[in-house]
Amino acid sequence: MKLELKKISKFFPGIKALQNVNFQLKENSIHALLGENGAGKSTLVKILCGVYQPDEGSIYIEKKQKNISNPATSLELGISAIHQESVMFDELSVMENIFIGNHIIKSNKLVDWSAMEKKTKELLGNLEADIKPDEKIKDLSIAQRHIVQISRSLVHDADIVIMDEPTASLSQKEIDELYSIIRNLKKNNKSIIFISHKLDEVLEVCDEFTVLRDGELIKTDLIANTNKDQLVTYMVGREINQIFPKKLVHIEDEIFNIKNFYKKTQFKNINFSLRKKEILGFYGLVGSGRSEVMKTIFGINKFDEGEINFNNKKITINKPKDAIKNGIVYLSEERQNLGMAGLMSVKDNINMAIMDKNSDYLILDKLKDLQNASELQEKLNIKVSYWSQLAQSLSGGNQQKTVIAKWLSTKPKILILDEPTKGIDVKSKSAVHEFMGELVDTGMSIIMISSELPEILGMCDRVVVMYKGLIKDILEVPNTSSEEIVKLASGE
Amino acid sequence: MIKLLKNRDFILFAIIIFGVILIGFANPFFVKPSSLSDVLTDTSILIILALSQMVVILIRAIDLSVASNLALSGMLISLLSTVYPELPVIFFILLSCLIGTFLGILNGVSIAILKVPFIVTTLGTLSIYRGLIYFVSDGKQVYSHEFSESFLALIHYKFLSLSFLFWVAIAVFIIMYLLLNHTKFGRNLYALGGNPEAAKYIGINENKYIILAYSISGFFAGLCGYLWVARYSVASTQIAIGFELTVISACVVGGISVMGGVGTVVGCTLGALLIGLIRNALPAVDISQFWQLAISGAIILIAIIINTKTEQRKDKTIMVE
Numbered sequence: 001m002k003l004e005l006k007k008i009s010k011f012f013p014g015i016k017a018l019q020n021v022n023f024q025l026k027e028n029s030i031h032a033l034l035g036e037n038g039a040g041k042s043t044l045v046k047i048l049c050g051v052y053q054p055d056e057g058s059i060y061i062e063k064k065q066k067n068i069s070n071p072a073t074s075l076e077l078g079i080s081a082i083h084q085e086s087v088m089f090d091e092l093s094v095m096e097n098i099f100i101g102n103h104i105i106k107s108n109k110l111v112d113w114s115a116m117e118k119k120t121k122e123l124l125g126n127l128e129a130d131i132k133p134d135e136k137i138k139d140l141s142i143a144q145r146h147i148v149q150i151s152r153s154l155v156h157d158a159d160i161v162i163m164d165e166p167t168a169s170l171s172q173k174e175i176d177e178l179y180s181i182i183r184n185l186k187k188n189n190k191s192i193i194f195i196s197h198k199l200d201e202v203l204e205v206c207d208e209f210t211v212l213r214d215g216e217l218i219k220t221d222l223i224a225n226t227n228k229d230q231l232v233t234y235m236v237g238r239e240i241n242q243i244f245p246k247k248l249v250h251i252e253d254e255i256f257n258i259k260n261f262y263k264k265t266q267f268k269n270i271n272f273s274l275r276k277k278e279i280l281g282f283y284g285l286v287g288s289g290r291s292e293v294m295k296t297i298f299g300i301n302k303f304d305e306g307e308i309n310f311n312n313k314k315i316t317i318n319k320p321k322d323a324i325k326n327g328i329v330y331l332s333e334e335r336q337n338l339g340m341a342g343l344m345s346v347k348d349n350i351n352m353a354i355m356d357k358n359s360d361y362l363i364l365d366k367l368k369d370l371q372n373a374s375e376l377q378e379k380l381n382i383k384v385s386y387w388s389q390l391a392q393s394l395s396g397g398n399q400q401k402t403v404i405a406k407w408l409s410t411k412p413k414i415l416i417l418d419e420p421t422k423g424i425d426v427k428s429k430s431a432v433h434e435f436m437g438e439l440v441d442t443g444m445s446i447i448m449i450s451s452e453l454p455e456i457l458g459m460c461d462r463v464v465v466m467y468k469g470l471i472k473d474i475l476e477v478p479n480t481s482s483e484e485i486v487k488l489a490s491g492e
Numbered sequence: 493m494i495k496l497l498k499n500r501d502f503i504l505f506a507i508i509i510f511g512v513i514l515i516g517f518a519n520p521f522f523v524k525p526s527s528l529s530d531v532l533t534d535t536s537i538l539i540i541l542a543l544s545q546m547v548v549i550l551i552r553a554i555d556l557s558v559a560s561n562l563a564l565s566g567m568l569i570s571l572l573s574t575v576y577p578e579l580p581v582i583f584f585i586l587l588s589c590l591i592g593t594f595l596g597i598l599n600g601v602s603i604a605i606l607k608v609p610f611i612v613t614t615l616g617t618l619s620i621y622r623g624l625i626y627f628v629s630d631g632k633q634v635y636s637h638e639f640s641e642s643f644l645a646l647i648h649y650k651f652l653s654l655s656f657l658f659w660v661a662i663a664v665f666i667i668m669y670l671l672l673n674h675t676k677f678g679r680n681l682y683a684l685g686g687n688p689e690a691a692k693y694i695g696i697n698e699n700k701y702i703i704l705a706y707s708i709s710g711f712f713a714g715l716c717g718y719l720w721v722a723r724y725s726v727a728s729t730q731i732a733i734g735f736e737l738t739v740i741s742a743c744v745v746g747g748i749s750v751m752g753g754v755g756t757v758v759g760c761t762l763g764a765l766l767i768g769l770i771r772n773a774l775p776a777v778d779i780s781q782f783w784q785l786a787i788s789g790a791i792i793l794i795a796i797i798i799n800t801k802t803e804q805r806k807d808k809t810i811m812v813e
Contacts, residue, residue: 088690089753092682
């Protein structure tokens, strides 16, 4: 056994990211780590990389107990990760990215550039990659960046290579090349943890698999003993123990649609419509272009082609202010960074978007401010102790409600929610869900981006499934299943 | 050729040469070797401080306290030299560096360990170090006749008709070039500034690098403390006041990105030379004091605009077309 994790648990405030997870990685094996977004895969990887420390449990490498207290230790233990997010140095050269933290040093303590260049050429040659050692990373394609990361792990002489969705943004040809590199690594006695959402490739490449769901171990077995449908069931087949108080409303006519939306490198052929009082879900893997489409509708980014129609009239949105004027608001996924001023009071946060409405001749009317804030606070049941309380001191759920209150102040007709319940506890979650039901009842329409299937299935009337910047299908919710949605979202 | 034209350092170099020629037409006296050598001497301290400031800017921080650090180190050794004039000058130089390093470490510890934001820390120490000069000197000056002869002699030494000061700048240039391009420490600085999150994954200890970067900045501020006092033969509470802004301008003009991780030693040096040239040339071509400030400011703004234009990073590609 190369690597063994025993009873690993990791808790974050309000969330159990991992609970009693066991994981075993054999020598010369490609082991798939599967699960939906938020299942705990990233947390597990970060523990192995020494970025997080587990709260409980122990890690064994070649039967010896080890403590991975920081990333440097992780590298010393021979663990190397190829990350989904860019953990490379854009401004540095290829060879430097390969050798960073592991520079070849001459006897006079200076960096040996020529030796590094020679070694880089050799490594890249072995991987049959056409990359020059002195090119800057920022000028490389994503596939080339992966190859640089793989070379880095080879330089570190890593025995355990973690690949986090290495094929997510690659073309078929690049994917095939990557597979052969991975198989070569295996031949050279490396153990590989392979994270992917594409089940076909998991079945093709991997030897074993482990499925996580909601931070718990669901199943671990040989790939030979399973098939695609079974894997999907392991991944999504949770009991719906959260309550989704979907309010039954009578959905009215179409009020909004998007035609032939296109933005270079981000998305194309985006067509969908929204009806009054409807909740429309958007499902897709992280990076499938869901948020990009919504940010473009809201005017944060500009689109290259397409049109936006609202109440059968074409509208122009060049900046968020235009969208707000038309009654469209967008609640960002990153509420801490983009939706809320943490060091301002709850009241000021709620009133942030309507300051000009609450002002007479440039002077802010504090009474109107207070009225608006208390009205919404009551309606949403935001738990505040006093009005000047700082927004950042609220719990996650109440922060989310504050951001929602801010946008409700503008009396929107269309509310776009990007992962509205991400990282908040179950109770706040159901409060947000309940409130969504009330909002559509008052005549509003909601677009909800979510990575949680039960939430999509429980709350939405229809769901748009996206994959790599394209809409794969739009499904009527009662007539679909988690399995169908997951398959579409992985590009099948 | 096209590659050369895209190279920022080369463009900067061309601007400097072009500038010298232009000024030469307006005032032929200015381009005589002896005058140009004076410009180099006058810019030496700026070069040294810009190069050490660069180390800090590379890791996405700024050291605003350099000028105060320089002044305090300079004042302390000046006061000491009036009491112990018999001590060798090398002792004072080393002591000045030591004091500077200590003041730099204080900055580093405050930022790395106490987590006080760098701008607040160095703005604070800017005032504290400056205030301490009043405290130690009682607000009095040390005049040239109070220094020992050996204290002042070194600075007037010339080799190949270039001043001692400029030779020190050349030495610092070589040291910095080796440090930043050919040592693990230097390369890790670039990595840390370029992507702090990724630097964590390869095991770079951020706190250690912050403290070391500020110590380097402090060390050279201390060295310049001696150089400044010896060059002008006077130590007062007012020396080098506001000079930190000139230093930071030199870095920015030299292409050191305040976003971290980008910039070359050559570029930084050229940036300092350009600023030094402007400061010396504008009076030589009879441009009034008011315009000198405005022109310096405009050049810095233009440099920043060029920097941000070239820095705009590409959109992440989602779709496979």
